Amino acid sequence: MRQDEPVAPSRQPSRPAPRRPRGRPSNPLLTVDGITAAAVRLLEERGQDGLTMAALARRLDVAPSALYNHVADKQDVLRAVQDHVNAGIDCSAFGVLPWDEALAAWARSYRDAYARHPALVPVMAVTPVRSAPHTVAMYERVSAGLTAAGWPGHLVTNVVVAVESFVLGSALDTQAPEDIFDPGDLAAAAPAFDAANRARPGGDTALAAFEVGLQALLTGLRVLRAPGSVPGEERRTP
Structure with a gap:
């Protein structure tokens, strides 16, 4: 090879994209406090009949099944709302x-x-x-x-x-x-x-x-x- 010939750059092996860690995220999307706050807003806007688990899930932009990892049912949500207000x-x-x-x-x-x-x-x-x-x-x-x-x-x-x-x-x-x-x-x-x-x-x-x-x-x-x-x-x- 002549001294004045350009040298082709060496190719580095491509690195794989970082993999998403498995398991639950460090900051959960849902918390009981977050569910309670959303339920309070729904109750104030639509009344008790307007608070359903489906409506609550839509407000939080999650699947209804995700709510049940944190609350048992609508009555459990109402109890959390009651307790939230009574704490003050x-x-x-x-x-x-x-x-x-x-x-x-x-x-x-x-x-x-x-x-x-x-x-x-x-x-x-x-x-x-x-x-x-x-x-x-x-x-x-x-x-x-x-x-x-x-x-x-x-x-x-x-x-x-x-x-x-x-x-x-x-x-x-x-x-x-x-x-x-x-x-x-x-x-x-x-x-x-x-x-x-x-x-x-x-x-x-x-x-x-x-x-x-x-x-x-x-x-x-x-x-x-x-x-x-x-x-x-x-x-x-x-």
């Missing part, structure tokens, strides 16, 4: 403040949580609490606080349900239009109702009504808890 309810006042003040603080926090998610109220009302750790922990704190304050065991859950019924209704009331009580052209047929509605102060009327109802509920519960007021309990001498 503050019940820390029980065991710290007197029972009625703690109950008021819990009721206000409870209402605020569901006022942010009013479409979830029907879920809360009918979903069993089993396998919902935040929800069970909340009820344990409230029940222990009421029991320590002297409420008899057979009334504790009834007190909780009474407060919840009022709170959840108040959460729904936050969504009512401002003119919900305007009788319109029927005002002449309901003069007392119309006058009362017109006399109602402005501002956050839903909150004002909630506070009136909460004080009335607490007043009644204080009377019920007074010595000798509970059926079967002997009146104690101060």
Whole structure:
């Protein structure tokens, strides 16, 4: 070969493309938290009937079968949604403040949580609490606080349900239009109702009504808890 002849470049053997590692990805596409968040959005958009496993899978862009690696069924999803919201309810006042003040603080926090998610109220009302750790922990704190304050065991859950019924209704009331009580052209047929509605102060009327109802509920519960007021309990001498 002459010195001035070009030298052909040597060919390097081609390297195979890197193989995709087998097994599950390090960052799973689905998590229970992600499923729960998508379920909350579906419930708020379509209501409870609009939340199906197929609709949830479409929202997450996965096959329905993929959901069942993380949740058992729709009821399991609803329980996760309930637990997600209830985790934000503050019940820390029980065991710290007197029972009625703690109950008021819990009721206000409870209402605020569901006022942010009013479409979830029907879920809360009918979903069993089993396998919902935040929800069970909340009820344990409230029940222990009421029991320590002297409420008899057979009334504790009834007190909780009474407060919840009022709170959840108040959460729904936050969504009512401002003119919900305007009788319109029927005002002449309901003069007392119309006058009362017109006399109602402005501002956050839903909150004002909630506070009136909460004080009335607490007043009644204080009377019920007074010595000798509970059926079967002997009146104690101060």
